[in-house]
Amino acid sequence: MIPITPAHYMVLSAALFMIGVIGVLVRRNIIVIFMSIELMLNAVNINLVAFAREWHQVVGQVFAVFIIVVAAAEAAVGLGIILAFYRNKETVNIDEMNVMKW
């Protein structure tokens, strides 16, 4: 069996990222779209950690921590916006979210 190289982790990361992209592009429920964004951020984290290990550096893990911080902030603000919008329009379908469209 061939040993596990960073390329393996890159392929896994790319596949996970693609699943997130498909979720964002195809689904119409904004909560599911937010979860797809979390999947994509996780894919990036896997890449960072895999390379941190390959290069024997901890810097990649530090940046992964920062990505988790940004993901938490994004989730909090985004879900707050979803709640505020739902209170006004009673929907979470992004096709009906067009109040700011010119």
Added chain:
Amino acid sequence: MVEAFAFYSLAAFILGFAVLVITARNTVHSVLFLVANFLFVAALYVVLHAEFLAVIQVLVYAGGIVVLYLFVVMLVNLKRPPEAHADPRRRGRLGLAVAGLLLAQLVAVLGYSATQAVPAAAAAATAPAGGNVEAVGWLLYTDYLVPFEVASMLLLVAMIGAIILAKREL
């Protein structure tokens, strides 16, 4: 050998649960599949010797963010599921095509980088002796102190913003 077995099984679970997240009809099920996905990613971090990150992943993602999602899904009490009716504006096939294009791009980049000569791995960093937590903490509080503080400010701003956004009356 052990790493290969761990990698392939964990990768299968990660991708399988990710597919379930974006295909589940019920949003609550989606959130629960997301928890499972995050837990398997945390296990992958353990395989990669990033124990601190694995703990953070379980605490922050599986414990914090997902609970936030679950709260919102349950607060947003939908009488009509958002995707119940066929939407003429919905262009799922176009989305899949764009995703396929991006996948081709990623494969091209991966294939190109596989043909390139790999530079010699850098010498092991002069990390202080001790565990992974100590190494990450050391870097966070020395070289990356300013980004660390900026990140904490970002979290504070996000917290205040979320409270103000979710308040009924300002």
